[in-house]
Amino acid sequence: MSVEQPQETDELVAQRLAKLASLRARGVDPFAAERFDRTHLAEEVRERFDALAESGEKVAVCGRIVAIRTMGKAAFVHILDASGRIQVYFKLDNVGPEAFSLLEFFDVGDFLGIHGPVFRTRTGEITIQVQTFDILGKALRPLPVGKQKGEEQWYALQDVEQRYRQRYLDLIVNPRAREPLLKRIQVVSEVRRFLEGRGFLEVETPVLQPLAGGAAARPFLTHHNALDADLHLRISLELYLKRLVVGNLEKVFEMSKVFRNEGISPRHNPEYTLLEVYEAYTDLEGMMALTESLVDHVTRALYGGRKFTYAGTEIDVTPPWPRRSMMELLEACAGLTRDDFATLARARAAGERLGLPMEKEHTIGGIIDKVFEKACQPGLVQPAFVTDFPLDLSPLAKKKPGDPWLTRRFEAHIAGQEIANAFSEVNDPIDQRQRFEEQRRMREAGEEDAHPYDADFLRALEHGMPPTGGLGIGIDRLAALLADVPSLRDVIFFPQMRPE
RNA sequence: GAGCCGUUAGCUCAGCCGGCAGAGCAUCUCCCUUUUAAGGAGAGGGUCGUUGGUUCGAAUCCAACACGGCUCACCA
Structure with a gap:
């Protein structure tokens, strides 16, 4: 692996830089946003859905885009906050043509804040109907999110080395x-x-x-x-x-x-x-x-x-x-008594009978500990x-x-x-x-x-x-x-x- | 420190009895106003970990090295 600065020669980065430029050309700077006052976490919207749906109250939710499905004049987007995911629904008629056209510059990984009432889609998913939205930050590198359905995941980040070195990606992608x-x-x-x-x-x-x-x-x-x-x-x-x-x-x-x-x-x-x-x-x-x-x-x-x-x-x-003494356990699980550890030579012999390398052992206690770990410890469940x-x-x-x-x-x-x-x-x-x-x-x-x-x-x-x-x-x-x-x-x- | 296994597109993985580098997702273009692993049509994207070697020809065989995982050693 190598760490390099994002290069415009990298196709995926170049596309995102171009989208950033397009947004700025329209007067929308994703990195200008400083705060978004949310009313609910994603989880809270789900928990309080019935009351929110009945009152028609608008909620304000923000998070990172983790999935986008556009359908011409409408789009479904999943955003992820610290509490989990929630779906939001963009409709041309609701947000207006100018704002709706900004959708084409969104990528998975970007940050979004949205305002709107909640509803349930035909398939039953709790969703927020977007009335207004703010772009709260843009990802210049692609996020390796996979597909997700309920608890199941596809294509998510598996590479162990990358998961440890870039733990932030692991935390976003792998619940x-x-x-x-x-x-x-x-x-x-x-x-x-x-x-x-x-x-x-x-x-x-x-x-x-x-x-x-x-x-x-x-x-x-x-x-x-x-x-x-x-x-x-x-x-x-x-x-x-x-x-x-x-x-x-x-x-x-x-x-x-x-x-x-x-x-x-x-x-x-x-x-x-x-x-x-x-x-x-x-x-x-x-x-x-x-x-x-x-x-x-x-x-x-x-x-x-x-x-x-x-x-x-x-x-x-x-x-x-339960409390058990070490010698009591050694006798029970290896048939060894204090006599077997009376001298360094006898102790080494006892260890070698259990197949343990004893060249580096200089003390009787060290050998007892090693024998104990091998013979008795696995059984202490x-x-x-x-x-x-x-x-x-x-x-x-x-x-x-x-x-x-x-x-x-x-x-x-x-x-x-x-x-x-x-x-x-x-x-x-x-x-x-x-x-x-x-x-x-x-x-x-x-x-x-x-x-x-x-x-x-x-x-x-x-x-x-x-x-x-x-x-x-x-x-x-x-x-x-x-x-x-x-x-x-x-x-x-x-x-x-x-x-x- | 030793042994075994792994490293191929942004992600997940095929390809490995040597013969033009592949798929799904993601990306890009077009269509689509309640979709959900959305769907349909098309396109782009690769130093096959690195360096050598064998060979007419290497992702594929061999060696060394790098990084990672597991086991062992050391330890908690």
């Missing part, structure tokens, strides 16, 4: 593309409403950070000229939010972009929206209750009930969700909490009392996907320092994504942090789940693409 994107907006809105309703403060923390911590991932690098300092784009929200908990903000959340310098796939976008929530004086059980309530709230807001369908399977989010994660996977989670090999951490799984991750946060600065040191050793052993040693964060913990529960949810994945679409790109307006 089925629009729905998941609108659901995502609703998910974000309802999450915010839910948390604010429970007294959480929404905060903003730095995107540009000297150290990108709080998760195991590779960051993007950038440079601040005035400071002459290398900075990282954040990979998580965690460590700054916990600094705020230290600072007496007891209930905070942030729902914003983080950036991970990794591959792109239907389930990964380099920048994605992460929700993190922290609440002082609660623990992972508190975070479980919060997670259940949050997902339940959003599901009910979207669907009016506690069930929805994903990939043909009905999901029921009614709390409480209905919502469930998985608890007791290995210590070396969870350098920011409190150790499990009496079993310091494990942590007070859970993940929530739905439809075979991880949708939330939470724990009782480490608030012992000495423990946290040791964990960072352990991560440093792992990095030196070849684990590129190990957490960085963050001395500034340790200083904050040394000033004292209350016991705190923390929760993270990938909003794009949650939205894709709730919108029942297979790819994150279906809930991201402009997914990352290689530059053209």
